[in-house]
Amino acid sequence: MDDCIFCRIVRGEIPADVVYRDELVTAFRDIEPMAPVHVLVIPVRHLQSTRDVELRDEPMLGRLLRVASVVAQQEGIADLGYRLTINTGRDGNQLVPHLHLHVMGGRMFGWPPG
């Protein structure tokens, strides 16, 4: 996707504070953090949202979730805990149309999640 802002971050065309990168996923800090630690983990391959995932995406999705736990450990929030969130579509409040997982920690989170 030529003009997708997250694809452009993956390609290095837009600066971002990248904290993890492999062949399937990239993780970088959210530019509008809602917690002391707020990192996004995204698939390298453009997928608009979780509505578009197929059986063949399971390896990438597994990596996405495991890397979230790795990032939480790296960022020092694993011991006290954290929240993982994926927003899908209008009701989910998804703002960027490239699937992304929010890793948020460094404060307590209430219930329900929004």
Place this chain on the structure above:
Amino acid sequence: MDDCIFCRIVRGEIPADVVYRDELVTAFRDIEPMAPVHVLVIPVRHLQSTRDVELRDEPMLGRLLRVASVVAQQEGIADLGYRLTINTGRDGNQLVPHLHLHVMGGRMFGWPPG
């Protein structure tokens, strides 16, 4: 885990409204729903939280996320959108110590997620 409430649901020892089941994950309705649709997707194998995931868990984690999207489709919330949430540890507000993914939809979700 003999006394884990979610392991007991997987084994059928505690009744639950199961909406999906395969060899890796089970999905059932949350008994304290915070949205018109509120389903939990959990691994069959007991894992306390995302803090305990390892490389070998990636296939299960990929299935967990893909089944969340399948459940959203089944429940009729995919078109308008939904929110996926995993709570980890104290700060994340995790109440049951067996990894679980919340699939919530049927209403709009605000930001931040708690």
